[in-house]
Amino acid sequence: MAIGSDQDIVAARQRGRAYAAGLGFSVMDTTLIATAISELARNIVSYAGQGQITFERVTNGNREGIQIVASDEGPGIPDIRQALRDGFSTSGSLGLGLPGVRRLMDEFDVTSQPGKGTTVAVRKWRQ
Amino acid sequence: METIKEPMVEYGVAKFVLPGQEESGDHHLVRCNQNGVLVAAIDGIGHGEEAAEVARVAAEILQKGLDEPIISLVEQCHEKLRGTRGVVLSLASIDSAHGMMTWLGVGNVQGVLVRADRSKGNVKEGLLLRAGVVGSRLPSLQASVLPMTPGDTLFFVTDGIHSGFTETLTALENPQRAANRILDHYRSGNDDALALVVRLTGITHSLKVITRRKGQPQAGVEDEYRSSLKEYTASGGEPELRKAYELGRQALTERKGLVEMAYLHHHAVLELVRGNSAGKSTEQMLEACAEFLAECLSPYEMASRGFQDVVKALRQLNETLEEEIKRIANSVHDEAGQLLVAVYLALAEMGQDLAEPQQKQIARIKEMLNQVEKHLRRYSHELRPTILDDLGWIPAVRFLAEGISKRAELPIHIEATIPGRLPGAVETALYRVVQEALTNAVKHANAKNLWIRAWKEQLSLCCSIRDDGKGFDPGEVHAAIHGKGLGLIAMRERVSAIGGTLRIESRPGQGSEFCIRVPLEDDHANSDYARR
Numbered sequence: 250m251a252i253g254s255d256q257d258i259v260a261a262r263q264r265g266r267a268y269a270a271g272l273g274f275s276v277m278d279t280t281l282i283a284t285a286i287s288e289l290a291r292n293i294v295s296y297a298g299q300g301q302i303t304f305e306r307v308t309n310g311n312r313e314g315i316q317i318v319a320s321d322e323g324p325g326i327p328d329i330r331q332a333l334r335d336g337f338s339t340s341g342s343l344g345l346g347l348p349g350v351r352r353l354m355d356e357f358d359v360t361s362q363p364g365k366g367t368t369v370a371v372r373k374w375r376q
Numbered sequence: 377m378e379t380i381k382e383p384m385v386e387y388g389v390a391k392f393v394l395p396g397q398e399e400s401g402d403h404h405l406v407r408c409n410q411n412g413v414l415v416a417a418i419d420g421i422g423h424g425e426e427a428a429e430v431a432r433v434a435a436e437i438l439q440k441g442l443d444e445p446i447i448s449l450v451e452q453c454h455e456k457l458r459g460t461r462g463v464v465l466s467l468a469s470i471d472s473a474h475g476m477m478t479w480l481g482v483g484n485v486q487g488v489l490v491r492a493d494r495s496k497g498n499v500k501e502g503l504l505l506r507a508g509v510v511g512s513r514l515p516s517l518q519a520s521v522l523p524m525t526p527g528d529t530l531f532f533v534t535d536g537i538h539s540g541f542t543e544t545l546t547a548l549e550n551p552q553r554a555a556n557r558i559l560d561h562y563r564s565g566n567d568d569a570l571a572l573v574v575r576l577t578g579i580t581h582s583l584k585v586i587t588r589r590k591g592q593p594q595a596g597v598e599d600e601y602r603s604s605l606k607e608y609t610a611s612g613g614e615p616e617l618r619k620a621y622e623l624g625r626q627a628l629t630e631r632k633g634l635v636e637m638a639y640l641h642h643h644a645v646l647e648l649v650r651g652n653s654a655g656k657s658t659e660q661m662l663e664a665c666a667e668f669l670a671e672c673l674s675p676y677e678m679a680s681r682g683f684q685d686v687v688k689a690l691r692q693l694n695e696t697l698e699e700e701i702k703r704i705a706n707s708v709h710d711e712a713g714q715l716l717v718a719v720y721l722a723l724a725e726m727g728q729d730l731a732e733p734q735q736k737q738i739a740r741i742k743e744m745l746n747q748v749e750k751h752l753r754r755y756s757h758e759l760r761p762t763i764l765d766d767l768g769w770i771p772a773v774r775f776l777a778e779g780i781s782k783r784a785e786l787p788i789h790i791e792a793t794i795p796g797r798l799p800g801a802v803e804t805a806l807y808r809v810v811q812e813a814l815t816n817a818v819k820h821a822n823a824k825n826l827w828i829r830a831w832k833e834q835l836s837l838c839c840s841i842r843d844d845g846k847g848f849d850p851g852e853v854h855a856a857i858h859g860k861g862l863g864l865i866a867m868r869e870r871v872s873a874i875g876g877t878l879r880i881e882s883r884p885g886q887g888s889e890f891c892i893r894v895p896l897e898d899d900h901a902n903s904d905y906a907r908r
Contacts, residue, residue: 263614277670284674287621298548324544327561344682345625345675352681364543 252319253299258290261302268304269315273375281353282315282373288350289319289369297323297366307372314355314374322366329361384472385413385574388552390559392536392569394423401427402534402570403435409442412472417485417532417572421461421509427568434463434510445469446480447517450510457511465510466503466532470524472576477524480517481505484535492527492547500545529554529575536569537562551575597627601672602644609648609656609664617671624672634676641669702765708752716749761807769803770794770830773810777828784818792830794837802894805870806839809878812867813841813890821845821888837896842889847882 250261265286269279286302293300300321307316326332333347344352347369351357354371361367385406393400401420406413418434420427434453441449446467457463464483471477480503481487487503501522508515524530529547531554541562549557551573558571601623608616627637645665649658720742727738764772770792777788797803810828817826823845830839850864864880867890871878875895882888 259615259618262618266614280670280674281677283617283671284621284678287618288678295549295553296546298546324546327544344679345628348682349675349678352678352685 250302251299252290252293252302252321254294258287258294261290262286265302265304265315265317269373272306272313272315274315274373275376278373278375282317285350285353285371285373286317286319288346289317289371292347292367292369293319293321293323297321300366309374312374314372316370316372318368318370320366320368325363325365325367326359326361327363329359333359384408385415385470385576386551387415387572387574388550388555389573390552390555390571392559392563394566394568397424397568399425399428400568400570401431402536402568403428403431404532404570404572405435405438406572406574407439407442409469411443411474412470413574414438414442414446415468415470415530415532415572415574416465417487417534417570418463418465419483419485419534419568419570420463423568426461430457430460430463430511433457433460434465438467445519446478447519450480450482450517451514454510454514460511462509462511462513464508464535466505468530468532468574470530470574470576472526475523475525476521477530478519478521479503480519482508482510482515482517486531486533486535486537486539486542488531488542488545489522489524490529490531490545490547491525492529493525500542502542524576526576529573531558532570532572532574533558533562534568534570536564536567537571538564541571547575597623597630597632598640598644601640602647605641605644605665605668606648608668609661612664612667617668620668620671621674624675627672628675628679634673637673637676641665641672712752713749716745716752720745764803764807765800768797769807769810772807773828776807776811777814777826780814780818781826786818786823786826788814788826788828790828792828794830794832798837798896802874805874805876806837806892806894809867809870809890809892810839810841817841817843817845817888820848823887832896833893835896837894839892839894840889842887844887847884847886847888849884850880850882 250264251257252261262283266279266283269282274282290302293302298321300319300323302317302319305316305318307314333351347359350369350371354373356370356372358370359367387406389404389406391400391402391404401423403416403418403420405416405418408414416435416438418431420429420431420434433456437453437456438449441452446469449467450465453463453465464481464485466479466481466483466485466487468477468479468487477489479487479489482505484505486505489501489503491499491501504520506515506517527547529545529551531541531545533541537558541558544557544561545554555571555573558573559569563569600619604616604619604623608620624637632640645662648661648665652658652661723738723741723745727735730738761772763775773792774790777790780786781788798806814826814828817823821843823843825844827842828840829842830837832838868878871892871894877893879891879893880888881891
């Protein structure tokens with residue numbers, strides 16, 4: 250889904266929530282998933298202006314889960330370790346931002362190249 | 377800091393003052409004028425009070441002439457600052473009515489305009505700077521004019537920020553966040569630095585950032601919550617849920633606590649239920665309210681998990697520190713000790729063939745080496761007495777008392793009936809306190825006997841060190857600047873740190889007693905389960 254404006258963020262939340270519910274996630278989990286989508290979409294609009302978010306069903310043995318990938322071609326993150334460290338930015342010091350998303354999800358991965366763009370991939374497994 | 381909104385622009389500024397200075401020599405200015413806005417970044421030459429002063433003078437001149445042409449303003453500054461160190465500055469006059477910006481820069485304050493709409497021109501425009509100093513060496517002045525439309529963003533940075541900052545500029549980043557980021561990432565650290573980010577408002581696509589106008593009361597989150605909650609219960613959809621999440625995020629940023637949020641929610645729900653004229657089912661309404669609340673608190677969930685992580689990390693850090701101390705103590709003892717032995721042997725070999733005077737000198741050096749070895753051993757032992765770790769505090773105390781008793785020819789009677797081990801920190805603290813009390817007694821008390829007792833009393837561990845010496849006045853000693861006074865304070869600290877209390881009873885001529893009481897957790901108090 251393309252992310253470039255407020256409406257896009259709302260649409261992504263809605264789609265993500267519905268998708269997760271369809272996969273059998275609990276109400277609380279779907280709330281956390283919608284929150285993670287919001288945080289990731291926020292970053293896209295804030296730093297890159299536009300990007301996209303995709304949802305996918307993933308399996309691992311007999312586990313089922315959702316994979317969310319947020320990517321953009323924006324300025325990129327100059328220092329990933331710093332960005333993942335709580336306390337670096339205002340949102341980080343409160344536990345929000347990328348570190349916050351990492352704690353809501355089960356798996357987290359970020360790749361970024363200054364000038365080329367950023368991709369954040371997260372997974373949450375259904376309990 | 378929040379992004380500040382003047383009617384025509386929103387801007388953010390981030391400043392860095394060189395440590396040791398009271399003030400920054402860098403100043404900024406963003407003021408509305410007849411046609412739009414005047415923006416300036418001023419860098420006083422040098423550091424500290426003088427630089428701040430000249431920058432202030434320049435800022436005042438600009439303030440007084442907001443509608444004058446910028447070339448004229450620079451000339452006025454130059455005249456006023458003659459004879460001073462001067463400033464470098466960059467100025468921009470934004471004419472929002474005509475969609476234009478006029479800018480110029482004297483010196484090295486960098487300026488970049490980043491456009492929001494690529495179709496209107498180059499995405500990035502750089503300010504062409506003219507070398508010189510306002511107040512000292514004014515170059516021939518020439519301003520340039522470019523189109524500037526809503527969304528376009530102007531960046532001014534002083535030379536405490538290196539020019540790499542231009543790589544990551546966008547016209548979409550929140551101005552205050554951008555200013556902070558530029559300062560954090562690109563600041564050189566050896567100069568005052570200032571980053572000023574000014575955006576012409578009327579942005580076409582943006583995040584609806586909920587900003588606060590300067591000076592207004594903080595009613596924002598509450599009112600927004602109420603109206604959004606109402607909307608959600610009425611025609612509930614994802615937009616309102618997203619609003620809830622943004623509100624929660626904002627509340628967290630504003631340091632609103634969870635309890636405050638609980639009451640906020642309660643009042644909003646109350647208002648809804650009371651005003652429920654549409655006759656909606658209360659149950660349905662309450663369910664919707666709960667969904668809204670959950671979304672609003674999800675940022676708090678992230679924060680809370682972060683807190684737990686931090687606590688875990690702290691605990692791990694403490695353990696690592698203890699390991700490090702052990703390692704250092706061992707290195708000091710073993711490695712340094714071995715080196716000393718090697719030196720000793722080398723000296724011995726050298727000394728064999730020397731004449732009498734040199735032999736004496738070698739003997740003196742050997743003696744010094746002995747002293748070094750003694751000190752090393754003592755330091756490493758003080759860092760971490762191994763018997764304390766391996767056998768526990770009571771055996772360590774017995775061993776210590778044995779040594780002291782022999783050296784001071786003083787009988788020390790020990791009565792300790794505590795089975796099992798205690799947490800490392802508690803044992804270490806107890807050992808250190810007893811050690812201090814014993815040392816004191818030997819040094820000052822002139823005692824004939826010393827008694828050490830340790831026993832359990834319900835949920836506490838008690839330990840008493842008593843002597844029949846000459847006693848002291850605890851009040852007087854506490855007031856002493858060195859010697860015993862400090863030792864007593866240190867003892868109390870150690871005992872407090874493990875949650876215990878220390879009672880000192882003494883009177884001149886009547887001996888003294890130190891009594892420690894430490895609360896124990898259940899499984900220490902009631903069993904002899906050895907725990908580490």
